[in-house]
Amino acid sequence: MIIGFIGFGKVSQNLAKLIQSDDIAIVTSKENRSQKTIERIERSNVEVLDSFKEVAGKSDLLISANSPKTALSVAKEYGKYAKGVYLDLNNVSPDTTLQINEHVNQLVDGAIIGKIDSQNPVLYLSGEDANELAFLNDYIETKILSDRIGDASLxxxxxxxxxxxxxxxxxxxxxxxxxxxxxxxxxxxxxxxxxxxxxxxxxxxxxxxxxxxxxxxxxxxxxxxxxxxxxxxxxxxxxxxxxx
Amino acid sequence: MIIGFIGFGKVSQNLAKLIQSDDIAIVTSKENRSQKTIERIERSNVEVLDSFKEVAGKSDLLISANSPKTALSVAKEYGKYAKGVYLDLNNVSPDTTLQINEHVNQLVDGAIIGKIDSQNPVLYLSGEDANELAFLNDYIETKILSDRIGDASLxxxxxxxxxxxxxxxxxxxxxxxxxxxxxxxxxxxxxxxxxxxxxxxxxxxxxxxxxxxxxxxxxxxxxxxxxxxxxxxxxxxxxxxxxx
Structure with missing residues (x-):
């Protein structure tokens, strides 16, 4: 299975570390990234593709963990290329999550509670496709809230x-x-x-x-x-x- | 040593239970008390005197644990008869404690933190005579805050x-x-x-x-x-x- 990250900030980096395993290849891109992010990518054990479009097209699960401000534009730009589930982990309001949903085929709304680098972060998921991500529970405690997009953000x-x-x-x-x-x-x-x-x-x-x-x-x-x-x-x- | 209670509500009852020991005689009075309080006194192992004036005059330590509304009038009425330290445990503001101080010779300001019938109530004391009550620490965790009347209430x-x-x-x-x-x-x-x-x-x-x-x-x-x-x-x- 391939899991792709759009954006590679601290949340992505820590999440990538948690889900690293023999069965999962992790991919991202250095496209238009800051020097700091590029260094973070180089320190991590991930495969680097040429573009985020390619990341989206190859990933069975695409994860967007960016800033609240860029969450919607990332979805607008790459949502349409996503091959499988698109998991939005940005700290955005339920309204924004619903707007994101208009640009993504298989959106799952996600929220990490607790610090991702702490002992016990918990990943809350909602949306009709949330069940497809139940396997994440092997790597990080994962709870499925409901089939409604917006509930995790709410x-x-x-x-x-x-x-x-x-x-x-x-x-x-x-x-x-x-x-x-x-x-x-x-x-x-x-x-x-x-x-x-x-x-x-x-x-x-x-x-x-x-x-x-x-x-x-x-x-x-x-x-x-x-x-x-x-x-x-x-x-x-x-x-x-x-x-x- | 004789410890007297003016008023015998739940706080007094529980405190009397905690400080009961061979060295300490506990006294109170049924004078003008409600039926409920009289029954509470009868259930407790305390000596009953005819009047609160007598309780005040005989007690090495006089404890007032009444309602916030009656705290000042109790001090006005019995403060002058207190033989030793007068410990005010009423839930009153620092202003009221200062007013009480005008009617009592050796006032100690006290506050019980946590429920008195819980596992770990703590008694905070303040005032120049607070040190005289350090022995209470043998019966209930007791902390001396400062020599200022009003600090425990504050x-x-x-x-x-x-x-x-x-x-x-x-x-x-x-x-x-x-x-x-x-x-x-x-x-x-x-x-x-x-x-x-x-x-x-x-x-x-x-x-x-x-x-x-x-x-x-x-x-x-x-x-x-x-x-x-x-x-x-x-x-x-x-x-x-x-x-x-």
């Missing part, structure tokens, strides 16, 4: 709704504790009920959010726009907080 | 700022997932990164909040009023959410 977005709003809560309450001279004690006290890793996990969430405040705020805006739901008080407040 | 309030706002986030994001037909999957996905007990813990937080919406909303209002801080976007949103 689930990832719902997850984000929680995690991104939680980060804003953490920023607010730990700042308040700091202002009142009890930040250390605040984390001590919460570790008692929230688990021993609360301090460390919270610090990483707070730093991640503050270090990419603009992007996080854009993502919150996308959530608000996608759901268009008056009851999202907490998401709206998190968005406003990051825009202070 | 820490509990800061903790609430996080937990109560988090509950609002959980209500919002799980409702949204339910609306979109992915509530089960939403909890599945979050268990991957938030720990195996995420579903159960969240359900209990959501139910607690919804079942006592009015009280939780009042507590959020108290937080907003006490801190009087423009940057509490998330707490304010949680308050508004509960008042929808």
């Amino acid at each position: 689930l990832k977005l719902l997850r984000s709704t929680y995690t991104k709003t939680l980060s804003a809560v953490l920023i607010e309450s730990s700042c308040l504790a700091r202002k009142h001279g009890l930040e250390e004690e605040f984390f001590d006290v919460l570790e008692l009920t929230e688990g021993n890793d609360f301090r460390e996990k919270s610090a990483s969430r707070i730093n991640n959010t503050i270090n990419s405040k603009k992007r996080k705020s854009e993502e919150l805006q996308e959530i608000l726009e996608y759901f268009d739901d008056d009851e999202l008080d907490m998401v709206r407040a998190a968005f406003e907080k990051l825009n202070r | 820490l509990k309030l800061l903790r609430s700022t996080y937990t109560k706002t988090l509950s609002a986030v959980l209500i919002e994001s799980s409702c949204l997932a339910r609306k979109h037909g992915l509530e089960e999957e939403f909890f599945d996905v979050l268990e991957l990164t938030e720990g195996n007990d995420f579903r159960e813990k969240s359900a209990s937080r959501i139910n607690n909040t919804i079942n006592s919406k009015k009280r939780k909303s009042e507590e959020l209002q108290e937080i907003l009023e006490y801190f009087d801080d423009d940057e509490l976007d998330m707490v304010r949103a949680a308050f508004e959410k509960l008042n929808r």
Whole structure:
């Protein structure tokens, strides 16, 4: 079986590593790639074809793991050449996934939950052809959600709704504790009920959010726009907080 | 040593059970108590005195664990009779604790974190006389925060700022997932990164909040009023959410 990657960022690289086996040949291309990506390809054990058109035409499974912004244009350009299933792993909204579906024959909507290079990433899949990818479970824990394109993206977005709003809560309450001279004690006290890793996990969430405040705020805006739901008080407040 | 309780609600009952030992006599009174409390006293292994004035006068340590509303009036009435340290365990704001301090000679500000009848409740203490209560660590994990009256109450309030706002986030994001037909999957996905007990813990937080919406909303209002801080976007949103 041949699995092809359009784009070879960190997600592709790690996924390629996970699914490497005697039965699977992995292909990609250096066509129009950055120097950094070319080096990443060279460090990986993958076959390099001349063009992504060729990658699409030869692959039994074509995987698009690019940036949210390029996901649709990649599908428009290469979807039509895909020989088999086209798995979109981009972090896009369910709306964009539906648009992608118009340019691809056998689309499967995919979302990786957890960091791909962590111990236990899980791949969620949805769409009528998702069952064809059940074999991926041999390489990465794979769960099939439903036969509806958009459900995997939706689930990832719902997850984000929680995690991104939680980060804003953490920023607010730990700042308040700091202002009142009890930040250390605040984390001590919460570790008692929230688990021993609360301090460390919270610090990483707070730093991640503050270090990419603009992007996080854009993502919150996308959530608000996608759901268009008056009851999202907490998401709206998190968005406003990051825009202070 | 004699330890006296003013009020004998569930917190007092459980605390009395924890500190019961050969060296400690526990006293309280049935004076003006409800039938329920009188039955609770009779089920407990405590000595019953005729009045709380007598309890205060005989106790080396006097513990007030009543309702937030009665904390100040209890201190006004019995603080002056306290022979030794007066430990206030009521869930009151630092402001109220400072007011209580005006009616009590040797006040220690205390806050129990975690449920008193759980496996690991922790008693936080603050105030100049807090060190006198270090012996309590033999019966319940006891931490001395600082010599400032108000710090234990403040820490509990800061903790609430996080937990109560988090509950609002959980209500919002799980409702949204339910609306979109992915509530089960939403909890599945979050268990991957938030720990195996995420579903159960969240359900209990959501139910607690919804079942006592009015009280939780009042507590959020108290937080907003006490801190009087423009940057509490998330707490304010949680308050508004509960008042929808």
